[in-house]
Amino acid sequence: MTGPVALRGDLARTVPVVVGGGIAGLVVAWELARAGRPPLLLESGPTVGGCIAAHLVGGLELDAGAESYATATTSVADLIDDLGLGDAIVSPNPVGAWVRYAGGSAPLPTAALLGIPAHPLAADVRRVLGLGGSLRAGLDRLLPAGSGAHSASLGALVGSRMGRRVVDRLVEPVAGGVYSTDPDELDVDAVQPRLRGALREAGSLAGAVQRLRGSGARPGSAVAGLRGGLYSLVVTLREQVEALGGTVLTGVDVAGVRPREDGWQVTTSVGDRLADTVVLAVPGPAAVSLLDSAGIPAPATSAATSDVLLVTLVVDHAGLDRHPRGTGILVSRHARGVSAKALTHATAKWAWLAERAGPSRHVLRLSYGRGTTVAEEAHPLDERDLTTLALADAGTLTGVRLDHSALADSALVRWSSALPRPEPGHRAEMDRLRTQVAARPGLHLAGSVVAGTGLAAVVSDARTVGRAVLSSGQGAQSR
Ligand SMILES: Cc1cc2nc3c(=O)[nH]c(=O)nc-3n(C[C@H](O)[C@H](O)[C@H](O)COP(=O)(O)OP(=O)(O)OC[C@H]3O[C@@H](n4cnc5c(N)ncnc54)[C@H](O)[C@@H]3O)c2cc1C
Structure with missing residues (x-):
């Protein structure tokens, strides 16, 4: 079903409501639907998909947003398989990608994580950093494991261990490309939650990168896509949610979620709806505003x-x-x-x-x-x-x-x-926010605001949220 539909008549009937039809909301809705608890998904935009969208350019249907997913974990591939799209x-x-820096352009080093090289003295790293920059990066191996480990930002952590040239020529272009912000303003724990632990265990940042990367060595193999475009993923999710009895409404803006004795009152641009469960799967500013309406104050760090x-x-x-x-x-x-x-x-x-x-x-x-x-x-x-x-x-x-x-x-x-834009402290603050949300029966939070940027993180988290809704006994049968 598409387009706004009045919800008022349904006030007496309570079903799980998912707010936001990006990949996170769709995955939660799909988990509920296939467990026999078909939800109502409300999306404010004209189509579902959020940051996954398509457009026609020069007669070619192209992804207009996300176009690949990280393969460091199998979360997205597993979902694609479960949807029957594995082929x-x-x-x-x-062949991999390049980087352009102040002094020129060069292929990106093959063994790296967020631009941090696993082998600072490798030829492809020397080509970008120069010999002096590579030698400085190699000092990381000689520093005590604890050195720089408490730096709040990714830039500070890498700079203190490997030198600023690694930050400026490798980490900033890679992390800036993904997060649209400076590594000096990026929360290490939000962008790579396992980095500090791996640093402690490996004794060096380069060693930590080697551990986290595993054996894959080519940058081109770190992502995968779908023939025809990633957009088919959200099209299929929607189709399957609806085929399993769920309802997807686009053009419906959710303005508030208020607790009631018998559940949650969801206020939308086309009327109110009663829900036994509400899953908020909207970007940071919208999540903060909806949580506020539910009586949960804004986090201390901004959800910028x-x-x-x-x-x-x-x-x-x-x-x-x-x-x-x-x-x-x-x-x-x-x-x-x-x-x-x-x-x-x-x-x-x-x-x-x-x-x-x-x-x-x-x-x-x-x-x-x-x-x-x-x-x-x-x-x-x-x-x-x-x-x-x-x-x-x-x-x-x-x-x-x-x-x-x-x-x-x-x-x-x-x-x-x-x-x-996860600022230093973001991960800890989001964990606190989730604890507050968990204390409200029937309320759940999903999406990149809590999971981090990227389909791998968002999909894995959304499946966990879907299962949490089911195991909490809420989102039970539509009444
Ligand atoms: C241009 C671009 C390229 C990207 N490329 C990649 C890539 O190649 N690989 C990768 O892994 N990641 C990529 N990402 C990041 C990735 O797309 C996102 O992390 C992920 O799609 C976020 O999904 P989400 O469901 O959490 O949020 P969103 O996709 O933002 O979905 C949230 C949805 O909630 C809706 N909404 C908001 N407020 C309300 C409201 N009040 N009521 C109802 N609905 C509401 C929005 O309209 C939106 O559809 C890219 C992002 C962008 C912007």
């Missing part, structure tokens, strides 16, 4: 989020056929002459997409925004100016001169409040 899983071109601007270019240029920057390139904030923070060469990354696009037609995805708002230099520009900026950036980053004559089509997507 569509594809690996990216193993960043905006991202994505410009997708479909271009015809044989110079890109040789994939000059592998699957793409991450950009250090210290690199000059480029505004984009990352470029994904999607047709180099995904063979299925190159096949669909045809000879010498390329899909380039550039992202902008490193802080609260989309990059100031890009913000005031209109669509044509942004496309021109993206063409210029793509040319600088790939080394292949591109202008409007090469452009077959382009699209612009502004993601607002899309990515959590």
Whole structure:
């Protein structure tokens, strides 16, 4: 069912309500539905999927948000298998991505985690850091295990053990690409909860990275995708939730959740609804506001989020056929002459997409925004100016001169409040928030605000939340 539907008539009937139809809300709804407890899912946007969305550019259906998932854990692959989509899983071109820093561009070191090298003296690390930078990074092995271990931010931790060059040339482009914020403002425990423990056990940061990475050595093998695009994941989730008796309503904004003696009153843009269970699966600012309506005060650290601007270019240029920057390139904030923070060469990354696009037609995805708002230099520009900026950036980053004559089509997507910016202390504060929520029978919290950014973390957490709802006996049979 699509579009707003009045809920008032249903006030007497109580079912579990899931608020937010991103991947987190859909996974929770799917867990409930397949356990025979079909929920009502309310999504404020026109479609489900949240940060997983599709758009048509140059006749190609492309992911407009997330386009791959981390394979360090099997959480997403397991879900895909359970949904019956396992045959569509594809690996990216193993050639890997590059990084652009103040002094040039180079392939990203193959063995790394969040940009932190597992082998500081390896040739591919030396190429980015220079010999002096690599030797400084190698000092990490000689420092006591406890040195720097209590640093609150990722940047401080890596800088104290391996030196600032590792932060500026490797960690900042990688972590900035994922979190749209500076590593000096990123909570270590939120972005990699096992890093401090691994550091203590291994005695060095490089050793910790080796432990956490396991044996996989190629950057291209650290993620996977779906043939046809990741968007099919949310389409299938919705279909299965509905086939199992769940109801998915889009265009319904949830304004408040208030406790009642017999459950929760969910106030929406189209009326109120009584629920025995409410799962909040919305981004930080919306979660804070809904929790406030439920009588749970805002966390001490902000549930701040960043905006991202994505410009997708479909271009015809044989110079890109040789994939000059592998699957793409991450950009250090210290690199000059480029505004984009990352470029994904999607047709180099995904063979299925190159096949669909045809000879010498390329899909380039550039992202902008490193802080609260989309990059100031890009913000005031209109669509044509942004496309021109993206063409210029793509040319600088790939080394292949591109202008409007090469452009077959382009699209612009502004993601607002899309990515959590976990400041130091965020993980501890979210754990406290979850404890407060757990004390309210029938109320649950899911999604990137508590799970962290990325499908692997969000999916795994959402499945746990779904099972917690079922085992708590709430979300029981619809009455
Ligand atoms: C451009 C971009 C690219 C990304 N690329 C990747 C990638 O390649 N790999 C990866 O692993 N991760 C990627 N991510 C991150 C990943 O997509 C997210 O971590 C994940 O999708 C978050 O899912 P979620 O369900 O927690 O939140 P969301 O996807 O934000 O979903 C929350 C939903 O709640 C709805 N909502 C909000 N308020 C209300 C309300 N009051 N009432 C009802 N509904 C409401 C929203 O409309 C939204 O649909 C990317 C993110 C972005 C923005």
